[in-house]
Amino acid sequence: MAEQVLSEPRRLRERWGALSPWLRIGVFYLAARAVTTGFFVLASAMSGPGSRFGVNPTVADLAVGWDAQWYWLTAVSGYPADLPLTSSGQVAENQWAFMPIYAYLAAALGAALGSWIAGAVVISLVAGYLSAVVLYRLWTPRVGASAAMWAVIFFVSGPLAALFQVGYAESLFMLWLFLALLLISQRRYGWLYVVVPLMGFTRPAVLAFALFLGLFGIWRWMRRQEDPLRGREVTHILALGALAVGVGFAWQVIAAVATGDPAAYLATELAWRRNWLTGDSAGFVPFEGFVQGAEFWFVSWGSSALIGLIVLGLGIVALGALLIFHRAVRRTGMEIRLWAASYLLYLLAVFFPQSSIFRLLVPLSPLWAAVAVPKRTAWRVSVLVVALAGQWWWIYNMYALGNTYWQIP
Template sequence: MLPRPPRTVQVLALWAACTATSLLILRLGAADTGATPWAGPAPSWGEHLRFWDAGWYERIARQGYPAVLPVDGAGVVQQNAWAFMPLLPLLTGLLTWSGAGFYPLAAVVCLAASAGAAVVLDRWLAPRAGGAASLWAVALVWSSPCAAVLQVPYGESLGLLLVCAGLWLAGRRRFLAALPLVALAALARPVGVPLTGALGLWWLMEEAQARGTVPRAALARLLPGHEVLEARQRRGLLVLVLGAATATAAWPVAAWLVTGRVDAYTATETAWRQGAAPDVLPWLARSATWVGPHLGWLLVLGVLAAGALVLSAPGVRSLGAVPWCWCVSYCLYLLVFFDPTSSVFRLLLPLAPAAWAVGRAGTRVRALLLVAGVVGQLFWVSWVWDRTVQMTWIP
């Protein structure tokens, strides 16, 4: 009987199988793709990597960020590179010695980050969920409908790796070690706000328990198996919260210093929503376009109720304070700051820790979800990434 491979090898083998399946779906979908703004019909692998926002990262690597924001005739800021974080083009630039082009090199960076994220998530959550459940969770995340985006030049892979690595270290009470990872995460994807919120929520819970505002028994019921922080650890967590907040502010400040406009970053972000400021109302407006004005608010209430049920589920809460706080904070972030479009499916990927609760479900349920995820990839790649339907779906 052959010895069982090391745990990391098992995780990477599973990751490779799922990633290869996504690549196969991408390549088969490319064969049916007509001419697009990025390539001619049936794009090659290298051409297929250029689609959608990947071009913004390539432009940043080639030209940097604009010192003058583009505006229309009315002075309204238009879409520009400041909306995209610098870590992916920066890391890709470190590989230019190889002589390869930006897109293949960026794909290599994203694939490496994707593999690292699978390993980190397993190391982080397997002790809570169990070894078998953790492997199922890896399969579910990397076979989910938008999993293909983890291997193209987008910031999702880097963001997932750095967020999970930072939270994993924080959960192990290694707050200073987590600080650079949290800072880098804020430069990989715009996740600084929910990261700060998650860590801040955890600190508030610990501080309230220490001061007697929240009984320890109540916290134990909310988060089974939670180990309360000592005073010194709470101070370390507060340092991490402040560091995360500083890292979150760093990019808007950089945009301000370079362009001379204090609102350079926020004005750029709102350019993708026709200049509207972020609030909860876009969810109502978008829901009205999907199901009609009179049913839109019911759809929003349904989404809120579904989110509350998921976040309050015993399986999610039993993962521990850090994963639970992250999922709560990230959901609130999407509700407040995101204008819901078809991109919402991709933007749900950072909720990957919740899959470790699903990984403990019955085998039939897990297998059904796995198949549903792969089938969902067929539609996402065809309808969204390849634009093979008349309706414009944004990845």
């Protein structure tokens, strides 16, 4: 009898291990979504008169909050032919900052489900699960099945995992991005001619992927003696890089033609920056946003602009060293490291750092594999606990409160 009792857990482990990875990922994903839903319910109960959402909002109210409202407005009203202006005559926030695929796909599905937000959340949920499956396939050859599954658990439970359950385009964008990285790692370039445009018209970050393709091509050229680089592969890399650049600038051209204003898209994006910076802007200047941000935040915290710039510089050096030298990061593979470097450089070039930076770092999720590499169970459980704590902190601040300038998701 004792032997029977002792062997039962072993049988359960064997049955669990015999399940297909996509089924095990599904179990973890559903469990993580249940936890996130509990966090949203708690945030709803804690939401008060000072909150952006008022007293006792529903979970659906939270799901359609913040930028989800812009995607909804895009779906029902389209894009303005005449750019809205502020009282001072500057371009105001408007739909041109939001790419069309997620908004209209949610509208199409929502027509069958009864509401736009229902369609949006279903897309986010499904895309989040499929992203986890793709990441598992990307990670397994590099770090092994066990670490890859733990990395999936971190990904679906992480600090920004609430994005899988709200009307934001991040889930869908990550699905296209991770598919693209998987295809690149497998040297299967054909489908990328479809995936790259899907990526580019879901969220504005395809220029980072263009930079990645350039760096990837250089890396392949440097290794051509040990890993032969055929002419066909060179053609694909060059053509896909050109496609990514074209798609990256296409939305600016479309906005310019539709509105008659050549600066329509960039002026729209800069409208959000004016929430933090006052005064007229000379227009978009690459890398200016992070310099302004370092000065703004450190002065706000009672320090000096110079200290902010020093910290920014040291942070850039530290991130570069991490991607180049850290053993666990190196194990994730050159494709993931080159993507991380490309995306971080892209953010430095185009973004003004504020509380949305946490959300904008989500495309770096392939680096979760490096966190999962250490095999100590205590380490992995601790990471999971910290990830869930971070998730609650984010939901509490952005949804239960959401009442000050640093509580914007």
